[in-house]
Amino acid sequence: MNTPVSEDHIFPDAELLALAEGHHSGPHGVLGQHPLDEEGTTAVRVRRPLAKSVRVVLEASGRTIELEHLAHGIWSAVHNYGLDDYVIETTYEGGETYTTDDPYRFMPSVGDTDIYLFGEGRHEQLWKVFGAHVREHYGTHKFVQGTSFAVWAPHARAVRVVGSFNSWDGAQHAMRRLNERGVWELFIPGLGAHETYKFQILSQDGMWIDKADPMALHAERPPHTASVIAQPSQHEWGDGEWLAHRASTDPHNQPMSVYELHAMSWRPGLGYRELADELITYLNGMQFTHVEFMPLAEHPFGGSWGYQVTGYYAPTSRLGSPDDLRYLIDRLHQAGYGVIMDWVPGHFPKDAFGLAEFDGQALYEHPDPRLGHQADWGTYVFNFGDSQVRNFLVANALYWLEEFHIDGLRVDAVASIIYRDYSRDEWLPNKDGGREYYEAIDFLQEVNATAYKLNPGIVMIAEESTSYPGVTRATDEGGLGFGLKWNMGWMNDNLRYIAKDPIYRKWHQGDLTFSFVYAWSEQYILPISHDEVVHGKGSMFSKMPGDDWQKAANMRLFYSYQWGHPGKQLLFMGQEFGQPSEWSEDKGLDWWLLENDTFSGIQRYVAALNNLYRSTPAMWELDNDPAGLQWISGDDSQNSLLAFVRRDRSGGALAAVFNFSNHSLEGYELGLPSGGAWDEVLNSDDLAFGGSGVTNDTLIANGAPAHGHGQSVSLRVPPLGATFLRRR
Structure with missing residues (x-):
C-alpha cells in the first residue's frame, strides 16, 4: 500500500532547490530509494520538474506507487514493499508519459578498493574506473546495462554530466561526491556508447x-571538444606470437631501426585501418624494424603535431576509433614491426575545455607559476608532487602499453621535466636550493620501473637534451630507469659537420669523433627526427653542401655513418628518400620525387642499409658494450676518413669505412x-644508388701492418662515400 507522504519537513527548502538545480554534492542521499526501517518501509524520491504526475513501478511486485510533489520538482512517496528495482513513469501537462530508469537508485560504481588505491596514488589500471564506461551495474535484484561516470574534482562544489543524451542539461544528472579526495560518480542506466558528454x-x-x-x-573530432562514450573494445588481437617473443628478448640489445612518422600527414586522408595496408607495404620495402608515431593522443591543434594533449587516454579521432588503432598496431605486429609512440607527460595546453584549472583552480598543474607554467610552449606543467596527478600519468603510460600493445614510449622533453629552471627566468629552487625537480625525477623513475615490471620486452625512451647522469641507469641504482636515450649531442655535432663544405672538414674531425668519448655512458638512439626538418631548419637534403649529386652522396654517407655508429637509429619520414622541402603537417610527403633517380637512389640505399643492419648482429648486438667497437682509424683528418670494426658476441666482424672528402682514395691501405x-x-657509391661506381671486389687482407693492426688491404674508398666489409 501507499503510505501518505509527510516528508516535506525532513528536507530544508534550500536542499530541495539544490537537488532541483543540480548542484547538490550528494544527490543519492536524498533521491532514489531509502529504507526507513527493518520492516520494509521505503522512501522513494525523484527529480521531475514540470511533471503533472509521477509514479514508480516496482519490478518484483508490479505495484505502482504514486508520488507527491514536495517542492521545486522533487517528488516523494513512502511504501511498505521494501527495496526493489523500479522504473519511473512521468506524465506532463500535455499528456505525454515517459518511462525511464532512475540513476539515483544505484550503489556507487567505484569500489572502495579503487578509491583507496587512487588515494594512495597507486591505481595501475585507473582507466578502468574513471571516465565513462558502458557496463552492467547491479541494482537491487539484477544487473542493468548503462554507463558509469567517474571524475576527480576535489575543489568542485558540485559536478554534473551533460551530453547529447540529456540535451546538455546537467541538472538532471548531478553526480555524488564519494570521498574527501574529490572523486565524483554517477551510473546512468540505459545509456550506451557513442553519445557525447x-x-x-x-x-x-x-x-x-x-x-x-x-x-x-574517445573524443569528438577536433575542432569539436566533447568526450565520447567509447564502445567497449571488440578487437580480437592476433599478435600473441609477437608479444610472447617480445617478452623473451631484450629490446635494448636487439636491432632497432626506427621510422618516425606523423600519421596524419604521411599520406593524408588515410585512417588507422587504411594506414595498416599502405604502411606495412612500404615498410616491407624499406625494412625498418620499428615505426614511431608522433603523439596519437587527442589534441585540439593540429599544428602542435600532437605534443599539446587534451585527451591523454583518447586516441585521436582524426584517424578513426580506438579499435581502428588497435587494428593498425595488431597488423604491424603480425607483419613483424615494433610500434613506438611519443608520449607527452611534461606539459599540457591551456584550452578551457581541457585539464587547465580543471575544477576551477589549479589541479593537474602546479599552482605556483614558477613551476606550473612553461613559457616556451604556452602550456601548464603537471604537478609531479601530487600523488593523484602522478597516478593519472603513470596509469596513462600503462594504458597505452596494455590496451594498445605499444612496444615502447618515447618520452618527450625530459629535460623540461627534471629541471625546475628549464627555460625559465624566474624559478623555484628545490628544498636543497638546487635546480633538480626531485618530485618529477621520482615520477619518471616510478613510471619506468612500473612499465618494465608489468610489460616485459617493452622499451622506454628518453628525449633528454642535457648531460643529466644516469638517464638509462636502473632506478635501483639511482638512475631514471629509461632503456634508451636520444643522443642529441651526436645529432648536433654530426649535422654541423656534414653541412660543411668537404674541403673544410679536415679541420673539424673532432665533431665527427667526439660522440665516441661518451658513446657508452648511456644506451643511445641516434635520431634524425622531425625536430631537425621544421621551423626553417630545412630538410636533410637541403643541409648538405654541393650540387644535387653531392647532396645525395652526402646523405648516403651520413646515413652510413649513422647506421654504422654504436646505437640504434631513427629517421623521420621523407628523409629516407631525401625530400628537399621542409616537412609541413599541412601536406603530405613529396612522393612524386621517387620518379627521379637521385631520390629513389637514396631510398634504395636506406633500404639496403636496413637489410644489412637486420642481418648483421655486429651492427647492433653489442651497441651498449665498448667491446662492440674496435678502431681502425679515427685521426686521418687529412683525408676526412673514419674507419672502425663493429663486432658481435660470436666473433663476427664488419669493417666500416667513411670518406667525408670529395675525392676518391685509390689504393688506401686499411688495417x-x-x-x-x-x-x-x-657501398654507398654503387651505381645502383646513384653513385659514381667506386667499388671493390673481394679483398684479401694480407698486406703489411697498418693502423695498429697486423693485416691490411688495399682499398678503393669512394668520394663522399662509405663501404662496409664483412669478414668471410
Whole structure:
C-alpha cells in the first residue's frame, strides 16, 4: 500500500532547490530509494520538474506507487514493499508519459578498493574506473546495462554530466561526491556508447565550467571538444606470437631501426585501418624494424603535431576509433614491426575545455607559476608532487602499453621535466636550493620501473637534451630507469659537420669523433627526427653542401655513418628518400620525387642499409658494450676518413669505412684485425644508388701492418662515400 507522504519537513527548502538545480554534492542521499526501517518501509524520491504526475513501478511486485510533489520538482512517496528495482513513469501537462530508469537508485560504481588505491596514488589500471564506461551495474535484484561516470574534482562544489543524451542539461544528472579526495560518480542506466558528454563543474567561486573528461577513451573530432562514450573494445588481437617473443628478448640489445612518422600527414586522408595496408607495404620495402608515431593522443591543434594533449587516454579521432588503432598496431605486429609512440607527460595546453584549472583552480598543474607554467610552449606543467596527478600519468603510460600493445614510449622533453629552471627566468629552487625537480625525477623513475615490471620486452625512451647522469641507469641504482636515450649531442655535432663544405672538414674531425668519448655512458638512439626538418631548419637534403649529386652522396654517407655508429637509429619520414622541402603537417610527403633517380637512389640505399643492419648482429648486438667497437682509424683528418670494426658476441666482424672528402682514395691501405677474405657487402657509391661506381671486389687482407693492426688491404674508398666489409 501507499503510505501518505509527510516528508516535506525532513528536507530544508534550500536542499530541495539544490537537488532541483543540480548542484547538490550528494544527490543519492536524498533521491532514489531509502529504507526507513527493518520492516520494509521505503522512501522513494525523484527529480521531475514540470511533471503533472509521477509514479514508480516496482519490478518484483508490479505495484505502482504514486508520488507527491514536495517542492521545486522533487517528488516523494513512502511504501511498505521494501527495496526493489523500479522504473519511473512521468506524465506532463500535455499528456505525454515517459518511462525511464532512475540513476539515483544505484550503489556507487567505484569500489572502495579503487578509491583507496587512487588515494594512495597507486591505481595501475585507473582507466578502468574513471571516465565513462558502458557496463552492467547491479541494482537491487539484477544487473542493468548503462554507463558509469567517474571524475576527480576535489575543489568542485558540485559536478554534473551533460551530453547529447540529456540535451546538455546537467541538472538532471548531478553526480555524488564519494570521498574527501574529490572523486565524483554517477551510473546512468540505459545509456550506451557513442553519445557525447562533458563534465559540468561548479567551482568554489560559483561558476559553472564545462570540461572534457580527462580520462575519456574517445573524443569528438577536433575542432569539436566533447568526450565520447567509447564502445567497449571488440578487437580480437592476433599478435600473441609477437608479444610472447617480445617478452623473451631484450629490446635494448636487439636491432632497432626506427621510422618516425606523423600519421596524419604521411599520406593524408588515410585512417588507422587504411594506414595498416599502405604502411606495412612500404615498410616491407624499406625494412625498418620499428615505426614511431608522433603523439596519437587527442589534441585540439593540429599544428602542435600532437605534443599539446587534451585527451591523454583518447586516441585521436582524426584517424578513426580506438579499435581502428588497435587494428593498425595488431597488423604491424603480425607483419613483424615494433610500434613506438611519443608520449607527452611534461606539459599540457591551456584550452578551457581541457585539464587547465580543471575544477576551477589549479589541479593537474602546479599552482605556483614558477613551476606550473612553461613559457616556451604556452602550456601548464603537471604537478609531479601530487600523488593523484602522478597516478593519472603513470596509469596513462600503462594504458597505452596494455590496451594498445605499444612496444615502447618515447618520452618527450625530459629535460623540461627534471629541471625546475628549464627555460625559465624566474624559478623555484628545490628544498636543497638546487635546480633538480626531485618530485618529477621520482615520477619518471616510478613510471619506468612500473612499465618494465608489468610489460616485459617493452622499451622506454628518453628525449633528454642535457648531460643529466644516469638517464638509462636502473632506478635501483639511482638512475631514471629509461632503456634508451636520444643522443642529441651526436645529432648536433654530426649535422654541423656534414653541412660543411668537404674541403673544410679536415679541420673539424673532432665533431665527427667526439660522440665516441661518451658513446657508452648511456644506451643511445641516434635520431634524425622531425625536430631537425621544421621551423626553417630545412630538410636533410637541403643541409648538405654541393650540387644535387653531392647532396645525395652526402646523405648516403651520413646515413652510413649513422647506421654504422654504436646505437640504434631513427629517421623521420621523407628523409629516407631525401625530400628537399621542409616537412609541413599541412601536406603530405613529396612522393612524386621517387620518379627521379637521385631520390629513389637514396631510398634504395636506406633500404639496403636496413637489410644489412637486420642481418648483421655486429651492427647492433653489442651497441651498449665498448667491446662492440674496435678502431681502425679515427685521426686521418687529412683525408676526412673514419674507419672502425663493429663486432658481435660470436666473433663476427664488419669493417666500416667513411670518406667525408670529395675525392676518391685509390689504393688506401686499411688495417684490419684479421687476415683472409673480406667481402664488400655495401657501398654507398654503387651505381645502383646513384653513385659514381667506386667499388671493390673481394679483398684479401694480407698486406703489411697498418693502423695498429697486423693485416691490411688495399682499398678503393669512394668520394663522399662509405663501404662496409664483412669478414668471410
